[in-house]
Amino acid sequence: xxxxxxxxxxxxxxxxxxxxxxxxxxxxxxxxxxxxxxxxxxxxxxxxxxxxxxxxxxxxxxxxxxxxxxxxxxxxxxxxxxxxxxxxxxxxxxxxxxxxxxxxxxxxxxxxxxxxxxxxxxxxxxxxxxxxxxxxxxxxxxxxxxxxx
Ligand SMILES: [Zn+2]
Numbered sequence: 568x569x570x571x572x573x574x575x576x577x578x579x580x581x582x583x584x585x586x587x588x589x590x591x592x593x594x595x596x597x598x599x600x601x602x603x604x605x606x607x608x609x610x611x612x613x614x615x616x617x618x619x620x621x622x623x624x625x626x627x628x629x630x631x632x633x634x635x636x637x638x639x640x641x642x643x644x645x646x647x648x649x650x651x652x653x654x655x656x657x658x659x660x661x662x663x664x665x666x667x668x669x670x671x672x673x674x675x676x677x678x679x680x681x682x683x684x685x686x687x688x689x690x691x692x693x694x695x696x697x698x699x700x701x702x703x704x705x706x707x708x709x710x711x712x713x714x715x716x
Contacts, residue, residue: 574635574658575626576606583682586652596651601658604639611636667698674698 580602586592603625610621611632622632646653664677666684670692677684686693 574603574606575624576602580605580655583655584652585646587650590650592652596649598642598646598651598653599657600639600642600653600655602655603658604635604642605655605658607632607636608639608643665698666695668692668695670694 586595606625607621610616610624611618614621616624618632618636619629622629625632627635643653645651665674666677666687667674668687668690670687671690673687673689675688684695687695
């Protein structure tokens with residue numbers, strides 16, 4: 568079996584939730600668009616890259632890229648056509664944020680798109696900080712330069 572290969576993404580999603588105007592979120596069906604699907608849409612549709620180039624940027628095969636972007640299109644279409652909410656989170660990507668608790672020294676990881684955690688999952692302390700600068704940090708929002716890696 569081939570080892571699973573993570574998809575590389577260049578940045579943290581800017582917006583992680585979209586919903587139809589005027590309808591309470593609790594009444595809406597929610598579709599989860601993963602961060603790798605969003606990245607595929609960004610590279611393939613927004614930046615207009617050829618699938619081969621976009622796949623290369625994400626470190627995956629062209630066929631895998633094709634599968635991801637097809638799935639993304641279907642989800643986005645479902646939201647627009649049927650009026651569903653779209654939540655962007657998770658996905659098999661390399662971006663992870665590490666946090667370090669200054670109380671119990673617990674270190675843990677959170678995926679991008681989940682928001683800043685409210686407290687240390689181990690001791691409940693609210694005093695914690697980012698333990699690393701993940702890939703998603705180096706470019707910043709709307710700024711692609713500045714990555715030193
Ligand atoms: Zn703690």
